[in-house]
Amino acid sequence: MRRLSIASIAAAFLLTATACGGSGSGGPGGPGGTGDGASGGTARVKVGIIPIVDVAPLYLGEKKGFYASRGLDLTMVTAQGGAAIVPAVIGGQVQFGFSNMTTLMIAQGKRVPVKAVANGLASTGEQGADFAGLAVPKGSPITSAGQLAGRKVAINTLKNIGDTSVRESVRKAGGDPAEVDFVELPFDQMPAALAGGRVDAALVVEPALATVKSQGGTVIASSYADVSPDLTVAMYFTSTRYAQQNPETVRKFQEATAESLEYASAHPDEVRRILTTYTKISEALLRDMNLPRWPTRPDRASIEALAKLGEQDGTLTSPPDLDTLLP
Template identity: 30%
Template sequence: MTVGHTLRSARQLKTAAIATIAAAGLVLTGCSDDAAATQDNAAQTTTIRIAPQAIADFAPIWLGMDQGYFTEQGLDIKLVEGGASSAAQIPLLLSGNADVAATTATAAIQARSQNMDVTIVGGLTDFAQSDAVDQSGLVVAGNSPITGFRELEGKTVAISGLKSVSEAVISAAVEKSGGTPSKVSFIQAPMPNLGDLVASGGADAAFLIDPFLSKATAAGLKILGHPFPLAAPGVPGTSLVASTAFAEANPDTITKFRTALAQSVDFANQNPDKVKAALSAQAKIPAEMLASSKNPQFSAIVDPASLTEEINLLVRYGVLTDTVDVNSILLAN
């Protein structure tokens, strides 16, 4: 072996060593960058506090959380204690105790009519377009002589909330059937008790939503009819509402939330058994009670025309005293 060759070999070894060290440095730098990126993603996670309702309408949120749709958008959903009713959800938003709340579109409209700064940022359910898929209905006693909505004149109808969309739509169904809505009396009771009121004679009819509708018919009550498909097919049911301040301050978060919501709603519509399982687990309802019940019609988007129709019904039948501009209550899609 010559000296020249030895020196060249030494230089080559030195060069190789330097290259190896440099490569290692690049690898380490790459690992460092990846770790930093992971930390940045974690730091960018946004928490949204949602006030839920333990009803089937809320199932897309439960399922979306389980499926990771919100996590994929960098959102951490925290469920906070909700109000006892849709109207009770609104103060949670205005007080800053929740960012988003599940409430009826009607409750949001009523709040807006009273100059409360809330806005609908997404949908959950629409009322049914046809009797065949309707999960709600008006029931009477099995031996009741009432055979149609017109015959509710002079009768008492039990509903879960006075001055509600149910009251307006039942009134509309009576009028569409040739009756006089002002001759119908409405009383209020909790949804689980409405069927018992009819069975005991405390009311002539009651408006029920599954699973309580299925339970009532199994107990011998009969369905008089379906007021929503008749008088207000497809109007918004339960919606997701935020304070206007939150929506305006967090447009990117709302966009990501809507993306995850759309995925969650699609999943819920395609997996009806999972909707029932989620409701059973979250609302502590026995699974057998849900076996014959119908799921809601889930929709992530609130249609402005349908919402306008609902507002007009609320005004026409005295639930609202003044109309509300749909653009003031519905965040643009």
């Protein structure tokens, strides 16, 4: 498996940003990819991912040969968030991508031709024991999400699942969600920003959340669980054109990913070990991490709840067509 950084294909991302109207170069394989592989050969595919705990099953599945056994050769391409991955998928720079559900619903609302093909991960549904937490630094006077009005809160992508879920936590705690001051930061920069007082709180996911806790930080809300205890947080997707032109490769990716999700669910110790190969987490923090759930199927009711909140807060301008978007 090869890994690329987002910087190495930045020029391609800029070129494809204008392709979101739907006429991108997502033909068989796309740039840097190969054809459908229906003849039994190896299909080289690039997958746009965020280097966080969420995608551990993909790394495990590659290591265990689940993709190779189906004739898929993966290259991981890292990005800060799903919003940056979407144009790369539409333009064909990567054939598959990992994105949270809000990003995919926003894209569909703007008539970007995206198609979810495999489940990603879900909230544990347990307050204080989820893989994502709304955290404050050591010594903070803030003890509740309801106290975040007028405070700076870090999320990895503005006007997305982060602010939607944080607003729900604030709302449930009796605060005014419209008064929160959101700041965009990559997940791996959030621990330092909290410790240095540059933000008052942050919606952090593992493994960065374990770092925050090791610095004395406190989780005041589990925002994904506040949206829905069964929240489908993210999925793997492709462009509708690629799905139509490469159905065999898509089918193989779906099968391999489902097997990878099942394996990750059954082998949490291996999940923790694989994290050290693509994140900066130390061995000492591994045991303190909260892992997400990795069901093989999305929970539609939770996605509908997320969409309703997105419409309420103005993140989504119209209801998503989930019949078209979901597998």
